[in-house]
Amino acid sequence: MSGRTPSVGRRERNKQDKLDRIIAAAGVLFAERGVDEVTTQEIADRADIGTGTLFLYARSKGELLLLVQNAHYRAALERGRAAAATIPDDLDAVMALLRPIVECNRVQIDNGRTYLREMVFGDPHEQHRGEALVIAARTEEAIAHLLTRDDRIPPVDAAVRAHIVSAIMLLAMGAGPNAAATVDDLLADIRTQIAVLVTA
Structure with missing residues (x-):
């Protein structure tokens, strides 16, 4: 049996990449304008994902x-x-x-x-x-x-x-x-x- 830790799969890497992009996009927009002035569509656009994907990670701006x-x-x-x-x-x-x-x-x-x-x-x-x-x-x-x-x-x-x-x-x-x-x-x-x- 190998002592190596299995590498993270492509699917998990993709999920983490999307999460990182969402956090970065929301963080910048919230800091610039405040949570109430930012739309979820703007966050999704900046993170380069669809809004449906965004809602898989957080269901509201409050959760974001x-x-x-x-x-x-x-x-x-x-x-x-x-x-x-x-x-x-x-x-x-x-x-x-x-x-x-x-x-x-x-x-x-x-x-x-x-x-x-x-x-x-x-x-x-x-x-x-x-x-x-x-x-x-x-x-x-x-x-x-x-x-x-x-x-x-x-x-x-x-x-x-x-x-x-x-x-x-x-x-x-x-x-x-x-x-x-x-x-x-x-x-x-x-x-x-x-x-x-x-x-x-």
């Missing part, structure tokens, strides 16, 4: 946005973890963790708010929404890990506090009155709200 943005949010979480790991103060560490996520959300504000809406209220069986919820759960786990560095906070309490911190961040990023707020404004607001939880 989740597909595109999930990779950005995963990367933001990893940047936040790396930054937080070097900071001894718990509140400062949590804020360092959250900063790249808030920055990611504000790259294109309408896209960021739509992403959150799709994550929270979208089809519960949709794959890309599920991936977004996994990212949110990993963010909470990372916050809880930082909080348990304080021996006075048991893991159960840290998990509850992390869930509240996450809810505060998501609400701050998604709230209509905050649509014009800068990253620093949002982070200052989040810090004020979570300080009592993190330092209690």
